[in-house]
Amino acid sequence: MADFSHFNEHGRAKMVDISDKHESERKAIARSSVNMNKLVYANIVEQKNKKGDVLGVAQIAGIMGAKQTSSIIPMCHPIPISSVDLSFTWVELEAYDMYQLVIEAEVKTVGSTGVEMEALTAAATAALTVYDMCKAIDKGMTIGPTFLQEKSGGKNGDYHRETN
Amino acid sequence: MADFSHFNEHGRAKMVDISDKHESERKAIARSSVNMNKLVYANIVEQKNKKGDVLGVAQIAGIMGAKQTSSIIPMCHPIPISSVDLSFTWVELEAYDMYQLVIEAEVKTVGSTGVEMEALTAAATAALTVYDMCKAIDKGMTIGPTFLQEKSGGKNGDYHRETN
Amino acid sequence: MADFSHFNEHGRAKMVDISDKHESERKAIARSSVNMNKLVYANIVEQKNKKGDVLGVAQIAGIMGAKQTSSIIPMCHPIPISSVDLSFTWVELEAYDMYQLVIEAEVKTVGSTGVEMEALTAAATAALTVYDMCKAIDKGMTIGPTFLQEKSGGKNGDYHRETN
Amino acid sequence: MADFSHFNEHGRAKMVDISDKHESERKAIARSSVNMNKLVYANIVEQKNKKGDVLGVAQIAGIMGAKQTSSIIPMCHPIPISSVDLSFTWVELEAYDMYQLVIEAEVKTVGSTGVEMEALTAAATAALTVYDMCKAIDKGMTIGPTFLQEKSGGKNGDYHRETN
Amino acid sequence: MADFSHFNEHGRAKMVDISDKHESERKAIARSSVNMNKLVYANIVEQKNKKGDVLGVAQIAGIMGAKQTSSIIPMCHPIPISSVDLSFTWVELEAYDMYQLVIEAEVKTVGSTGVEMEALTAAATAALTVYDMCKAIDKGMTIGPTFLQEKSGGKNGDYHRETN
Amino acid sequence: MADFSHFNEHGRAKMVDISDKHESERKAIARSSVNMNKLVYANIVEQKNKKGDVLGVAQIAGIMGAKQTSSIIPMCHPIPISSVDLSFTWVELEAYDMYQLVIEAEVKTVGSTGVEMEALTAAATAALTVYDMCKAIDKGMTIGPTFLQEKSGGKNGDYHRETN
Numbered sequence: 001m002a003d004f005s006h007f008n009e010h011g012r013a014k015m016v017d018i019s020d021k022h023e024s025e026r027k028a029i030a031r032s033s034v035n036m037n038k039l040v041y042a043n044i045v046e047q048k049n050k051k052g053d054v055l056g057v058a059q060i061a062g063i064m065g066a067k068q069t070s071s072i073i074p075m076c077h078p079i080p081i082s083s084v085d086l087s088f089t090w091v092e093l094e095a096y097d098m099y100q101l102v103i104e105a106e107v108k109t110v111g112s113t114g115v116e117m118e119a120l121t122a123a124a125t126a127a128l129t130v131y132d133m134c135k136a137i138d139k140g141m142t143i144g145p146t147f148l149q150e151k152s153g154g155k156n157g158d159y160h161r162e163t164n
Numbered sequence: 165m166a167d168f169s170h171f172n173e174h175g176r177a178k179m180v181d182i183s184d185k186h187e188s189e190r191k192a193i194a195r196s197s198v199n200m201n202k203l204v205y206a207n208i209v210e211q212k213n214k215k216g217d218v219l220g221v222a223q224i225a226g227i228m229g230a231k232q233t234s235s236i237i238p239m240c241h242p243i244p245i246s247s248v249d250l251s252f253t254w255v256e257l258e259a260y261d262m263y264q265l266v267i268e269a270e271v272k273t274v275g276s277t278g279v280e281m282e283a284l285t286a287a288a289t290a291a292l293t294v295y296d297m298c299k300a301i302d303k304g305m306t307i308g309p310t311f312l313q314e315k316s317g318g319k320n321g322d323y324h325r326e327t328n
Numbered sequence: 329m330a331d332f333s334h335f336n337e338h339g340r341a342k343m344v345d346i347s348d349k350h351e352s353e354r355k356a357i358a359r360s361s362v363n364m365n366k367l368v369y370a371n372i373v374e375q376k377n378k379k380g381d382v383l384g385v386a387q388i389a390g391i392m393g394a395k396q397t398s399s400i401i402p403m404c405h406p407i408p409i410s411s412v413d414l415s416f417t418w419v420e421l422e423a424y425d426m427y428q429l430v431i432e433a434e435v436k437t438v439g440s441t442g443v444e445m446e447a448l449t450a451a452a453t454a455a456l457t458v459y460d461m462c463k464a465i466d467k468g469m470t471i472g473p474t475f476l477q478e479k480s481g482g483k484n485g486d487y488h489r490e491t492n
Numbered sequence: 493m494a495d496f497s498h499f500n501e502h503g504r505a506k507m508v509d510i511s512d513k514h515e516s517e518r519k520a521i522a523r524s525s526v527n528m529n530k531l532v533y534a535n536i537v538e539q540k541n542k543k544g545d546v547l548g549v550a551q552i553a554g555i556m557g558a559k560q561t562s563s564i565i566p567m568c569h570p571i572p573i574s575s576v577d578l579s580f581t582w583v584e585l586e587a588y589d590m591y592q593l594v595i596e597a598e599v600k601t602v603g604s605t606g607v608e609m610e611a612l613t614a615a616a617t618a619a620l621t622v623y624d625m626c627k628a629i630d631k632g633m634t635i636g637p638t639f640l641q642e643k644s645g646g647k648n649g650d651y652h653r654e655t656n
Numbered sequence: 657m658a659d660f661s662h663f664n665e666h667g668r669a670k671m672v673d674i675s676d677k678h679e680s681e682r683k684a685i686a687r688s689s690v691n692m693n694k695l696v697y698a699n700i701v702e703q704k705n706k707k708g709d710v711l712g713v714a715q716i717a718g719i720m721g722a723k724q725t726s727s728i729i730p731m732c733h734p735i736p737i738s739s740v741d742l743s744f745t746w747v748e749l750e751a752y753d754m755y756q757l758v759i760e761a762e763v764k765t766v767g768s769t770g771v772e773m774e775a776l777t778a779a780a781t782a783a784l785t786v787y788d789m790c791k792a793i794d795k796g797m798t799i800g801p802t803f804l805q806e807k808s809g810g811k812n813g814d815y816h817r818e819t820n
Numbered sequence: 821m822a823d824f825s826h827f828n829e830h831g832r833a834k835m836v837d838i839s840d841k842h843e844s845e846r847k848a849i850a851r852s853s854v855n856m857n858k859l860v861y862a863n864i865v866e867q868k869n870k871k872g873d874v875l876g877v878a879q880i881a882g883i884m885g886a887k888q889t890s891s892i893i894p895m896c897h898p899i900p901i902s903s904v905d906l907s908f909t910w911v912e913l914e915a916y917d918m919y920q921l922v923i924e925a926e927v928k929t930v931g932s933t934g935v936e937m938e939a940l941t942a943a944a945t946a947a948l949t950v951y952d953m954c955k956a957i958d959k960g961m962t963i964g965p966t967f968l969q970e971k972s973g974g975k976n977g978d979y980h981r982e983t984n
Contacts (some may be wrong), residue, residue: 006297012879013221017903019928056384057177059668060730061238073296074225074880083673108675117296124288132237132281133170139323144308159303176387181411183436189511220876223504224566238388247509272511334789340551341713345575347600385669389730401788402552402717445788452780460729460773461662467815472800487795498953505877548712549833553894565952566881609952616944624893624937625826631979636964651959715832716894739837764839
């Protein structure tokens with residue numbers, strides 16, 4: 001059976017030792033989404049044309065969330081993030097009669113460990129922020145699925161999620 | 165069209181004024197999930213019988229995440245949380261050949277605003293933590309959907325998600 | 329000579345005891361500003377018409393800064409902020425050939441101590457954020473003066489800054 | 493056998509529910525100490541006569557530490573601390589040929605739960621800070637014992653440590 | 657027109673990518689000030705002769721503020737600060753009948769991006785702390801101007817503020 | 821008399837300049853303990869056999885505490901921690917009729933300064949967490965002594981605490 005690297009010989013959680021790992025440029029891209037009805041969708045799109053907008057707040061929340069990853073996720077290493085960027089795409093899911101805001105977060109570092117968790121935390125935080133700002137209109141929105149789209153750098157090889 | 169309470173008269177984001185709102189006991193329950201293959205599932209379940217376990221770490225991450233909500237979600241009010249509890253349930257989704265860990269987070273406060281975001285943040289943080297601790301085995305896990313299951317307290321009435 | 333309430337009988341700093349103070353609605357308004365040349369000014373104004381804008385980021389930084397006040401200012405009490413709102417005004421100071429962005433932050437609480445520091449921290453944080461986002465264009469910008477414009481609530485009476 | 497209130501019915505850690513607890517004034521006093529040799533002692537005392545001093549830094553670290561308690565101790569409730577004060581006393585332990593700096597931290601709140609952990613965290617943080625600032629002189633210093641001296645307020649009655 | 661590096665191709669804020677930037681020693685010096693009347697000035701100076709003092713607290717607040725920069729300023733990179741030092745100078749501005757406390761903060765790093773924001777945040781935080789500790793005497797104090805005095809290191813060349 | 825490196829030429833606290841220090845692998849091991857009566861001891865041991873346990877929560881608190889060191893200890897440098905591991909041992913101190921939980925924390929970094937404070941903070945945080953979770957049973961527990969057991973790496977040589 002595969003081993004959990006996050007547990008010590010006593011079976012207790014530890015922060016994995018990365019002292020011997022090579023510094024290299026690493027990148028990860030994660031995605032989340034917020035699924036909403038037409039009323040919420042129309043409000044966000046309408047608002048977007050004004051100075052302040054829901055996605056603008058979510059964008060910043062995602063960037064700041066990436067920087068807080070190691071204080072939110074217990075076993076994450078504190079690392080010097082060198083880049084965070086989020087982008088938003090609207091998808092109209094006709095099969096589900098649902099408006100889906102797709103959030104993609106890309107994080108880079110030059111360091112000894114990957115930034116998958118930073119990218120996932122950025123995407124999840126941006127999605128939670130959209131929910132927060134729209135929940136007065138409808139509490140029925142759902143967040144996710146949230147997943148890793150790809151990662152590169154590091155000795156364990158790259159990862160690209162298969163399209164399904 | 166419905167109004168966003170989170171924007172001021174200049175169209176910019178603000179923290180909604182709750183000075184006039186009544187203090188009352190409020191509760192919210194949110195759910196998230198981590199969807200994984202059999203190998204990850206088997207490792208978590210196997211580990212559970214030892215002293216340290218993945219879900220134990222996720223539990224604490226969720227509780228601490230609830231307390232960090234107002235520093236993660238830009239427009240959230242800092243509030244005195246009076247209770248946080250998480251529980252885990254395994255669901256075997258045969259239709260999808262997938263093992264799903266369902267995470268339910270319940271948060272309470274006696275205060276002037278609801279705790280929906282605290283419950284959602286707790287559930288999302290616990291799910292991200294499970295991903296972090298198992299990603300060495302499989303990076304293909306997905307998180308969510310994450311959603312509000314119910315809330316009570318406050319003048320806007322209760323909310324119970326309809327079963328679908 | 330007036331007494332510093334922030335020192336104990338040994339002459340060392342302490343957090344002032346507010347256990348006996350009455351809970352009431354309190355409000356404070358602070359102002360800061362960023363003084364810049366025409367190039368920076370034109371870039372900010374031009375950008376404002378697009379989706380993301382410098383002031384939108386500063387707005388959110390100010391709101392989140394208000395929430396971090398008690399972890400930034402050593403002797404500040406942690407308090408449940410009930411409202412934060414910032415607004416921006418442009419002033420063309422002809423006498424100084426300078427473009428001035430005036431930032432006003434209003435903070436409210438229902439609590440046992442005032443929110444002067446929260447309002448000042450919000451305004452100062454927004455100003456620092458404007459500097460950060462424009463410093464690639466010109467590092468010569470100056471921030472401030474930053475000051476308390478008015479406060480109300482609490483037993484010590486209201487304060488309104490005299491016009492000068 | 494006594495029950496742990498910090499575990500739910502599944503045996504997992506939770507934040508204890510204090511929704512039903514009465515708000516009242518509560519106080520706790522904790523003590524820690526730093527035990528050092530004569531060289532470190534002489535340096536601290538000598539420095540005290542100048543503008544900046546080791547104990548001045550420790551004092552502020554203790555106050556700020558009290559405010560961070562709920563983000564350091566997983567199951568602690570975030571509470572509105574109304575007062576923090578630390579004091580220092582030197583004890584010359586002849587039996588052990590040791591100079592002992594005794595740190596006493598007093599914390600107050602008007603709230604639904606006690607402040608024992610805030611007082612203990614304040615005292616421990618101040619002690620760690622003294623160690624940090626003097627470790628270039630001697631790494632052999634020891635911290636503690638750290639303990640609760642007394643608490644009052646709340647329905648469970650007062651506690652006063654017996655002299656030993 | 658000059659480009660903002662802090663916006664992506666969609667016009668939304670991003671954290672600038674510094675993955676390709678060279679690690680080098682970098683330094684920045686920023687200044688802020690607190691302008692006060694004679695009563696406040698006299699109290700601070702009087703207090704300075706005792707063990708605890710206003711400037712001692714401001715000093716520590718500035719150092720800790722520098723370390724919090726990336727969690728306060730949304731687009732700032734988290735970086736390993738290698739040095740922070742603040743100094744205070746009193747200036748008697750006869751033309752304005754005003755006592756001015758000048759605060760200078762110097763921050764160093766060995767890293768891929770400059771520390772201008774860390775120096776500015778340190779100076780601004782120290783100034784806010786002085787305001788906080790003296791506001792019981794006079795709320796009319798003003799903070800700033802706050803500005804970058806000089807920076808060195810990095811490929812964009814050094815910056816030295818012109819005397820005016 | 822030995823010099824304090826943590827004070828500048830004005831006698832005020834500063835963060836020591838480590839810009840010129842060499843990056844190398846560094847390790848530190850610290851110990852703390854919680855001293856308790858038989859009732860508390862029996863409860864912890866009994867609980868250990870279930871899914872969640874007191875030591876599991878303390879373990880995670882210690883790891884997260886190590887990551888918070890530079891925001892808790894004023895003069896500590898923020899550093900990229902590469903490993904944190906804690907272990908627990910029970911000692912029955914017959915001479916004192918006391919059950920002692922010994923906590924050992926090992927922290928590593930590849931950086932320009934040591935991790936003594938991170939190891940001490942991890943151990944102290946874990947001990948405080950044990951106290952928190954057991955204080956409903958007995959408030960008479962004591963924490964510590966907390967001390968540095970050993971350190972290695974860096975130009976100042978290794979340190980190994982002498983057995984006493």
